[in-house]
Amino acid sequence: MTAEQIVLLGGLWLGASAWTGVAAELEKSGRHAVSVTLPGQGDGNLSATLADQVTAVLAAVDAGPGRSVVVGHSAAGTLAWMAADARPERVAKVVLIGGFPTGDGQPYADFFEITDGVMPFPGWGPFEGADAADLDESARRAFEAAAIPVPEGVARGVVRLRDERRFEIPVVVVCPEFTPAQAREWIAGGDVPELARAKHVDLVDIDAGHWPMVTRPTELARILAAV
Template sequence: MDILLIAGMWLTAPVWQETADHLARQGHRAVPIRLPGQDDGDVAATLADQVAAVLGEVDRAARPLVVGHSAASGLAWLVADARPDAIAGVAMVGGFPPADGATYFDAFPARDGVVPFPGWERFDGPDTADLDRASRTRLESLTVPVPSGVTDATVRLRDERRHRVPVTLVCPEYSPDDARSWIEAGHLPEPSRAEDVRYADLATGHWPMISAPDRLAVAIAGIAERR
């Protein structure tokens, strides 16, 4: 199956390389997406530019599985909204999509038109428990500031057919039971409206493509094969 891999905040496409290689060995065509504003240094890039970049890959693929990491779970869901009949499903790794009318990513303020990586102190705890010093250094080397035209954009979801797209919540630093409880409590409005939601437990930190790329690939391949 064609599998499109979308990196989350501050990350560039090469962060997926090991996972993509594992997926290729399992017979899948994995494509790490190059995102405007993250992979090309364009500080004027917008969320609409990123959506267009992923849609271009969707249109070149054969009914792909779209995988979004962290904040890019929202980007993957925008793609599902734009092409609900053209994709096999969405996998959200360590993240959840914003609701219609919400800001794409408002966890950290922009400075001089970009949101820089805030450093490791902000992620102490389960997010980073499985990252040693070398892994943190490698991950940090792949980080870039993200343009505020991406982070400050208002999310617009228009096609109700997105709720028919199969969704798998891949749970790294939290458990499937945690995710289910957040849905039941009404904290995740978009997943709560999806008609087909499944869960995959990784039991890693927030960046499994660095700490456990083989296990992440097995999880993604399992989702692809079920879809």
């Protein structure tokens, strides 16, 4: 089977519409893109769990006519990796944008305070510097207005990885707010155990902050089409 579709997974607080520009560019280049609405991130389901999100991703992978390239942004890089673990025969490649997969038994994305059962966008304080340097004030306001609080059952869900065939699947790390050299150092230094065990890891630079689908959709689509 050849790779027939590119499955796009948004990170925390992002709905499927975050990929609109990228998906349009991919379609222009003849690639079929599927932007997944993750449960709890766009469907109003505040009781959604990490398992629900994995189920939605696998449904998209299984619906494809062949194998899929699964793209995970930020925390959703772990979702992409979990899909590879669950469907190693149907995932042709994993692309990680600005993030790395969490290991088995670890919480998915327990990064910020939970309030009333959800993890709201914490404001720009944690992202000052390279993460948000390419977002102007209007872009920041638009991001905040669209940000979807992540259900606690997603953020604090426990990652489960079982099939070591995932390490045979090629991985591409797209490096926005950090450099390929930094990523290589983190992997070699043991900070990213899952990728340290992966057999094929390529690193691609993109001159962007943490959300290149917002600020560099054409360039990001070009990279995804090439992989």
